[in-house]
Amino acid sequence: MHNKFNKLTWAVAVAAAAFASQANAGGYQINEQSVSGQGYGHAGRSSNVNDATIVFGNPAGMSFLDRAQLTAGGTYLNVSTDIDNASATRNGVPVHVDGSADGDIVPGTLVPFAFYAHPVNEQLAFGFGVYAPFGSKTEYEDGFVGRNLGNYTELRVISAQPTVSYRFNDQWSIGAGVTYNRVDGELHRQVANPFSPNNTDADIDARIEGDDDAWGYNLGVIFQPVPETTFGLTYRSKVSYTLTGDYRATDPSGLVDTFAPERLNRDAQLDLTTPETINFSVTQQMSDRLKLMAGASWTRWNRFDEILVTDPSGDVITQEEQDYTNAWAYALGGEYQLNPQLALRAGITLDFTPTSDEFRSARIPSDDRRVFSIGAGWTPMDNLTLDFAYSYLTERSTRVDQERGDSVFDPGAGGLVEGVSSTYSADYKNEAHGFGAQLTYRF
Known part of the structure; x- marks a missing residue:
């Protein structure tokens, strides 16, 4: 296969990977960094100080902890997808193969985390956390139309x-953290064979793996005008990556790049910026036993307006419009202290997607979502708490109408020619169940 065909195929694959990373939900952010917070729908993410997970929620909150503590746990996500009315064409001809478009395209996934917070004195505190802020995975069956x-x-x-966190007085506290972020991505796509573009049995299996690391930061402030009321504000910075990776394409017989074996691995790069977010929440102690929380999050998704893939020399390989818009999420929740050992929680979250109908992808076909959560915290002894939570997520039904045109290399013409136009349409309905558990030990 010709070098230009390799470049084009790699570019389409990487571009799709970037899109998938950006479209995992109403935004692509993973919320599973606290099971205690999951129980009340993360409504008090920036203002409710329960345990060491506040290192992520609002670094300023560490100064409100009374002693050092370690919190570790995870949430298992079980996602199901109902796909109806699926159809696809290639150059106007219906694609059948197995004729399949099964649901349950997202495998069950455990999202773990661990945090440590250490108050040095009544003013100063340090902490450390390891967690997954972003991620996505979809896997269709081999015969997916x-x-x-x-x-x-x-x-x-x-x-x-x-x-680090510093508390000035009974009312004000600030915090700041530096994040080291490591990203790894992989995706597959079936690409038309340049020598037989209309023969689906001759499709090329194109695969790409890429990675990068980058630095970011977060800032937080807590204001407690009276002991019963706490306001929290957290800012998480954008993080800029340049993903680089290797491309590999294999035909049905297993041959790779027969006409140019020295070009088996191709290099390309994609600049990807994950957007900054702002979270504001308030926690109100209504009585000795009951407290209520409300929160709102804003994500600057309009940074993601296009996919631009270049080769190492800077030449544009592909450029695709995405046209994301900024999005909001809102949450309400509460916690009731049934007795000194047991706290009960509940919450609801509304999460709005930044994607539009025009650019929605088959890779991550999501829409606006609602999340209903319940949880409990059990403290059998003073230095140990076990938290459990369950969340049910349901998305608005949505439709994917996607079209892509791929050029192919024609040996006779000696270059790229208009080759294959592919379309895919289907109705999607997604839902998910999240089961969380965490342990907090206080020293």
């Missing part, structure tokens, strides 16, 4: 965050 648009996507981001 829309496989030319993408049939496997996985992106993982792991962050490590050292943090």
